[in-house]
Amino acid sequence: MARSTAEDAGRRRQERIESRLPVLKTVEVLLPVALDRPLTYAVPEGLDIVPGDLVVVPLGTRPTVGVVWDGEGAAVDAAKLKPLSGKVDAAGFSKPMRSFIDWVAVYTLAPRGQVLRMALRGLAEDPGPPQPRIGLRATGVAPKRLTPAREKALAAASDGVVRSKKALSEAAGVSTSVLDGLVAEGALQPAPLPPPPPPRQPDPDLPGPELSVEQAASARALREAVAARAFSVTLLDGVTGSGKTEVYCEAVAEALSAGRQALILAPEIALTIPFLDRFAKRFGARPAVWHASVGEKGRAAVRAGVADGSVRAVVAARSGLFLPFKDLALIVVDEEHDAAYKQEDGVAYNARDMAVVRARIEDAAVVLASATPSIETRVNVERGRYDKLALPARFGGRAMPAVQAIDMRRVGPPRGSWLAPAMVHAVTETLAAGQQALLFLNRRGYAPLTLCRRCGHRMKCPNCSAWLVEHRFRASLVCHHCGHSAPTPKTCPACAAEDALVGCGPGVERIRDEAAERFLGARISILSSDVMGAGERLKAELEAIERGEIDIVVGTQMVTKGHHFPNLTFVGAIDADFALGAADPRAAERTFQMLQQVTGRAGRGEKPGRALIQTHDPDHAVIRALVAGDREGFYRAETASREAAMMPPFGRLAGIVISAPTKEAAEAHGRALARIAPKVEGVRVLGPAEAPLAMVRGRARVRLLAQSVRDFDMPGFLRDWLGAAPPARGGVRIAVDVDPQSFM
Ligand SMILES: Nc1ncnc2c1ncn2[C@@H]1O[C@H](COP(=O)(O)OP(=O)(O)OP(=O)(O)O)[C@@H](O)[C@H]1O
């Protein structure tokens, strides 16, 4: 049977060859659209095309850039196919890069084209070959009339150097219209400007800081891992302020010395900013930067440089993982535990995990750095899959901050305020000593809930099952799930009472107001993504804090990690509990990590630090471990309870969210899916159940959860299952999330 099919195919191919002359070659082209399979195109005669080439093809009516994928073109009549329009003049996708895209698609169940789209970012904006820039040069011809301004201009140009119009007008101190006049009279003449000097390359031979004995040992091990030119993963597990950055920079130096490339991933754009300067201090030049706030031109330049090998070091947000490196030697995943590495929409991938996959395909080294490693990574170390290097003490013999809990049930703040007396006292002392304090609350805006004092009406998002968050800074009520935003009304929309709407609970803006009232004259800064953005403003603010121009920093999780403010000695966590109860198997781990990171900002300079944590549950294991400084104890207990519950990494999870215009439709489809779930040993399917966020953007949501033993092909199971699913009609949509981080 199989034999005759093969023979048939062979015969068909033969017929094709005989019936058409000349035979056109066909190729498979993967396109950046929601298709899993490449499409087949004919190759025009004379065009030399190999897998990995970037090509332009007609797709519908639009020319689209795609990538020639592996495999023979299908055995179809090439003459009936559309031919591809041409090759793009850019470095193609290497075989490892193509394998990586295939791998991510298979694992996440995203269509391959959708993964490709991430890897083509920065290409569409390619500015093309640089236009020659034109400047001005003196010709030696004397103008008819010589004014003092003209004299100045000609004197400045007398050296014969070609300068841009702007540069010449500045050098001479005359307006550009003077120069135009001289051009008109032939005394100045347009001429091509010399090309700008190439950007300075980071120099790995510059001396780094003198490392401590432990740091040096770790640095040596990481250098060896990079030099081995083989796949490896190393957890760099060092307490806050132990100098992990200095240590992994040595691994970067090793990659650069070999003329190869390094990628440093950071979970937040805010963290890339101080890193640029630290990198420049170490290597004499800044690395390339890749994230959403980099403009189109900048992105195109980074992408091109990464592909041709001229860009050696890139610091990037998670999407940098899909850049087409020419010779990738090292990926550093800084703050590897961070949930921001997980992309929730579109292709649901975890950049930390996919960094390991990419490194395996490219024979590269991975460094996972964290003061609070994920349980997943720790277990991989215990199983011998990853290596581990430990930095158990802060650099320079500095002490870890002393951490205490404030029991909000007994010694909490007076009604209507959020800072407990002990917190106020500690901040006052800190300011009196000329030091900085950080108040941490992981809630943006002013108040998480607004209600009417008269009728009790609560301000809800019209599109989501969520409260609107008051942002006083923007004078509006905002939904943090869909972005809906409207001016804060003067009257209650339900009972029309005037001035009856009140904010309940605190966000960072409210803490800022309270701090301003309590600590008169203190210079206070709010660090929160919606207030600061991610650009120059944030950079300036971080620098002002570092220089000591700010007394109190009030911030969301944006400030919890990575930053190094030497004069900051006190950290107060306003509400340690709010994440503890969440319907999330990682709730305890996450809370521990967040609080350990934020308290770790205290006392990183000469002066010792301390931290206070406001909690309603001081006996909770997380709080007790933080106060006792018993990191290992917490991890042991948490790992054991995860194992008992068969939760990751001891079991696998996948979430399926079904959304639809109505709750009934979502539920019906959820039930239909659950009914046809394959009965396989070692896996069970839970749900459908209404999602905690039951409505987002006007769409009702229900969830299914698949839970399996550890050694189980979850993507394969999901593919079989969903492949047999009834078609999603009536606006039903299905989103699959393998290894979910969010359970909302
Ligand atoms: N060997 C060294 N010589 C001089 N300074 C050092 C050295 N090691 C670390 N430092 C300094 O100590 C501070 C803390 O180091 P770093 O920021 O690398 O710590 P970290 O382990 O990354 O901390 P966190 O996990 O909290 O981000 C930095 O200012 C760094 O420059």
Ligand SMILES: [Zn+2]
């Ligand atoms: Zn909303």
